[in-house]
Amino acid sequence: xxxxxxxxxxxxxxxxxxxxxxxxxxxxxxxxxxxxxxxxxxxxxxxxxxxxxxxxxxxxxxxxxxxxxxxxxxxxxxxxxxxxxxxxxxxxxxxxxxxxxxxxxxxxxxxxxxxxxxxxxxxxxxxxxxxxxxxxxxxxxxxxxxxxxxxxxxxxxxxxxxxxxxxxxxxxxxxxxxxxxxxxxxxxxxxxxxxxxxxxxxxxxxxxxxxxxxxxxxxxxxxxxxxxxxxxxxxxxxxxxxxxxxxxxxxxxxxxxxxxxxxxxxxxxxxxxxxxxxxxxxxxxxxxxx
Numbered sequence: 001x002x003x004x005x006x007x008x009x010x011x012x013x014x015x016x017x018x019x020x021x022x023x024x025x026x027x028x029x030x031x032x033x034x035x036x037x038x039x040x041x042x043x044x045x046x047x048x049x050x051x052x053x054x055x056x057x058x059x060x061x062x063x064x065x066x067x068x069x070x071x072x073x074x075x076x077x078x079x080x081x082x083x084x085x086x087x088x089x090x091x092x093x094x095x096x097x098x099x100x101x102x103x104x105x106x107x108x109x110x111x112x113x114x115x116x117x118x119x120x121x122x123x124x125x126x127x128x129x130x131x132x133x134x135x136x137x138x139x140x141x142x143x144x145x146x147x148x149x150x151x152x153x154x155x156x157x158x159x160x161x162x163x164x165x166x167x168x169x170x171x172x173x174x175x176x177x178x179x180x181x182x183x184x185x186x187x188x189x190x191x192x193x194x195x196x197x198x199x200x201x202x203x204x205x206x207x208x209x210x211x212x213x214x215x216x217x218x219x220x221x222x223x224x225x226x227x228x229x230x231x232x233x234x235x236x237x238x239x240x241x242x243x244x245x246x247x248x249x250x251x252x253x254x255x256x257x258x259x260x261x262x263x264x265x266x267x268x269x270x271x272x273x274x275x276x277x278x279x280x281x282x283x284x285x286x287x288x289x290x
């Protein structure tokens with residue numbers, strides 16, 4: 001089910017929802033004093049689609065100096081798998097720099113209830129995608145707009161873009177993290193996500209969320225570039241809608257802002273991801289408590 005893969009990317013994406021974010025500290029201080037100040041960040045997202053709770057997306061990010069490793073796992077089902085079942089894992093590795101993350105590898109593996117399986121692995125070098133491997137390999141659809149080599153320069157994978165790209169020294173809800181554009185390649189599609197500020201809010205702890213504190217809401221514009229069919233109804237919906245938004249929250253002890261809530265329309269109904277817990281180990285900088 002393609003929509004579940006989109007929800008996984010969004011929760012990790014947020015196949016589709018973050019910007020390059022705000023005012024960054026200059027020089028090597030970014031790597032030394034912000035991201036690596038936390039040795040591990042663990043987050044759980046509840047994913048819903050068309051009124052159904054699909055399950056959770058669990059994400060762990062580990063920092064070792066300027067290097068990062070991210071791993072996400074999801075098990076989605078409807079009526080305990082009788083109607084729908086989907087299991088997947090995703091991973092990303094790379095380096096933190098003053099300009100933002102530099103990914104070295106991205107992988108996605110999933111099984112659609114045993115009926116369909118796929119493994120995707122993408123490697124990076126010198127700031128560009130160097131290789132994409134997909135198993136099973138399929139012939140490209142002649143109606144797809146081809147992805148060029150130039151379009152794979154300076155791009156981010158969905159994982160590093162979603163969780164390592166939005167930063168601000170202001171932990172109290174900085175709308176400037178919404179004023180950016182994110183160039184994304186997910187192994188098949190090349191697209192831009194254009195973020196603009198919507199409003200700042202204060203989140204109150206509820207049964208569905210373990211977070212209380214400031215958040216910023218970003219409006220997201222999806223701009224497809226290549227690797228898609230122009231007549232695809234899902235692409236048309238994502239391109240034309242103005243209802244995609246992401247809520248970003250500051251992570252305690254860092255300069256990072258990460259997704260708290262993601263909302264987007266799909267051909268089968270609205271999809272959403274909501275953080276239900278977030279834990280930070282090794283953080284030293286005081287900020288809003290997640």
